[in-house]
Amino acid sequence: MNRAAELRGAAAFVTPATLVTLTILAAPLLYILYTSFEGPAFSTRAYSELLGSALFRRTLSTTLIIAISASALSLLLGYIIALHLARQTPRRRSLYMVLVLLPFWTSVLVKCYAFTVILGRSGLVNEVLTWATGSQVELALILNRIGVLIGMTNYLTPFVVFPVLASLMAIDESVYRAAAVMGAKPSRIFRTVTLPLSLPGIIAGLSSVLVMALGFFIVPALLGGPRDAMLSNLVDFYTRETLDWSMAAAVGVLLLGMVVLAIAPLSVLRRRQS
Amino acid sequence: MxxxxxxxxxxxxxxxxxxxxxxxxxxxxxxxxxxxxxxxFGSANELSFPPSNYSLELFRQFLSSSAWTGPLLQSAKVACISTVIVLLMGVPAAYGIARFQFPGRGLIMGAMLSPLIIPSVVTALGFYLYFSYLRINGTTLALVLGHVMHTLPYVLVMIVAGIQKLDRNLEFGAQLMGAGRFRMFRTVVLPQLVPSLIGAGLFAFLISFDEVVISWFLSGPTTATLPVKMYSAIRWEISPIIAAVSTLLTGISLVVCLIMVALKKTTPAQG
Incomplete structure (x- = not known):
């Protein structure tokens, strides 16, 4: 095929979706930037007001703390599952895989509702503890930081399992055998073989989980208290409660900036790995 | 190991x-x-686990209240229309991206895939502001457009992966025999892509059906989807009906999950 025909072919297939993407996706995203600077007036009022507001600074640090801790927790839980899956025979692996896929496909609302029932003041966990200790237990497990972390970790863990499992399965088995033959103890094998060789999966999983965690909206709104609001909830607050669209847009721009900052080093690392 | x-x-x-x-x-x-x-499957006036007696009472209440069936139908409608549109648009685009080299290819692909990285609250805000300017906020059209852009990256990724597994020589052959570009696409590429098309369609449908954040920003009182209704219901009153709705959503997820696992098994090349 010559070059002109190649271009014509590509244009015929790609043009409709490209036009829609430009008008329905790129335009709204640019419109956020435009709104954050108050339209044609071009003022940085929203940004300076945000940076000076205690609410914004508190929400920013809450977002970072929650996102980083939830990512770390899901990395830990996801790694445990991935190690377990990697050890199974292919048949049993696909069976256990369903136990990860089903939660992966479950709506975040279903999870939040279930956790209000499980973790509520007279919820399942407190009931069991009351029964076990023989005295009334009413631990506050939702509408606070614990609830948000439990909900987010539950949602994010499957996203770590898939990439980590892929890297674990790619490790040549003879490396393990060699390490064992040379007398390495299991903990040493894990430290010097498994962990470094699964690093690409860890990085891939961590970057996707971190990106999602920074933008979480539903879980902090339903399982968190007022002090656990994240930047996404602040966007909603400015859009619906105070109707200050420029502020909402400025928070959105800063949130997007944070996401880009968070994945940039990780994607550089990933490129270096490959 | x-x-x-x-x-x-x-x-x-x-x-x-x-x-x-x-x-x-x-x-x-x-x-x-x-x-x-x-x-x-518990009774209507208790919110405890495990339920003391089992019945279908909650499902009956759910299906007989228009406050819930309206959003259910709305979700089904939005998800169906969005899935059709995103496939019509995304499948040819995936073919163009997978098979041709052209200037701006990376940029176009990056733009289409960007919703994977951009927090959905940011895209939702963008749609909200832009659609208010266009005066279509709160309409089903706004919801469909939002969902189409939100599901496009997933469709694109799945279809590109499907196309890369096909033998390109069949396409060259069809064109040498005189089939035009679109005839070749319709008669050679699409039939081989059926498993990927079903997979991508189901994925898009489920994502749209479960989507909360974008719908929360774009829907109006008469166009609320099931997740939006559920979100406000969990926020304001913890009614046991939500358990029935959750079970319905989980059932749909389970069916989709099983079909996807089955599809993966029938595809000869590992995927």
Missing amino acids: SENFIRDPQSRHLQWMGSLLAFAVYVFLLAPIAVVVPMA
Whole structure:
């Protein structure tokens, strides 16, 4: 095929979706930037007001703390599952895989509702503890930081399992055998073989989980208290409660900036790995 | 990591510990579903687990209240229309991206895939502001457009992966025999892509059906989808009907999950 025909072919297939993407996706995203600077007036009022507001600074640090801790927790839980899956025979692996896929496909609302029932003041966990200790237990497990972390970790863990499992399965088995033959103890094998060789999966999983965690909206709104609001909830607050669209847009721009900052080093690392 | 080279008792012990930990994590992951489904079959005036007596009362209440069936139908409508549009648009685009080299290819692909990275609250805000300017906020059209852009990256990724597994010589052959570009696409590419098309369609449908954040920003009082209704219901009153709705959503997820697993098995090339 010559070059002109190649271009014509590509244009015929790609043009409709490209036009829609430009008008329905790129335009709204640019419109956020435009709104954050108050339209044609071009003022940085929203940004300076945000940076000076205690609410914004508190929400920013809450977002970072929650996102980083939830990512770390899901990395830990996801790694445990991935190690377990990697050890199974292919048949049993696909069976256990369903136990990860089903939660992966479950709506975040279903999870939040279930956790209000499980973790509520007279919820399942407190009931069991009351029964076990023989005295009334009413631990506050939702509408606070614990609830948000439990909900987010539950949602994010499957996203770590898939990439980590892929890297674990790619490790040549003879490396393990060699390490064992040379007398390495299991903990040493894990430290010097498994962990470094699964690093690409860890990085891939961590970057996707971190990106999602920074933008979480539903879980902090339903399982968190007022002090656990994240930047996404602040966007909603400015859009619906105070109707200050420029502020909402400025928070959105800063949130997007944070996401880009968070994945940039990780994607550089990933490129270096490959 | 086969078992045969592990003889040392310490490593057996560690493996056993690892499996125990893994089972604890599986329990944690599945706990929400394990609690919600039995509750949905409980009675209407208790919110406890496990329910003391079982009935279909909550499902009856759910299906006989227009406050819930309206959003259910709205979700089904939005998800169906968005899925059709995103496939009509995304499948040819995926073919163009997978098979041709052209200037701006990376940029176009990046733009279409960007919703994977951009937090959905940011895209939702963009749609909200832009659609208010266009005066279509709160309409089904706004919801469909939002969902189409939100599901496009997933469709694109899945279809590109499907196309890359096809033998390109069949396409060259068809064109040498005189088939035009679109005829070749319709008669040679699409029939081979059927498993990917079903997979991508189901994925898009489920994502749209479950989507909350964008719908929360774009829907109006008469166009609320099921997740939007559920979100406000969980926020304001914890009604046991939500357990029935959750079970319905989980059932749909389970069906999609099983179909996807089955599709993966029937595809000869591993995917």
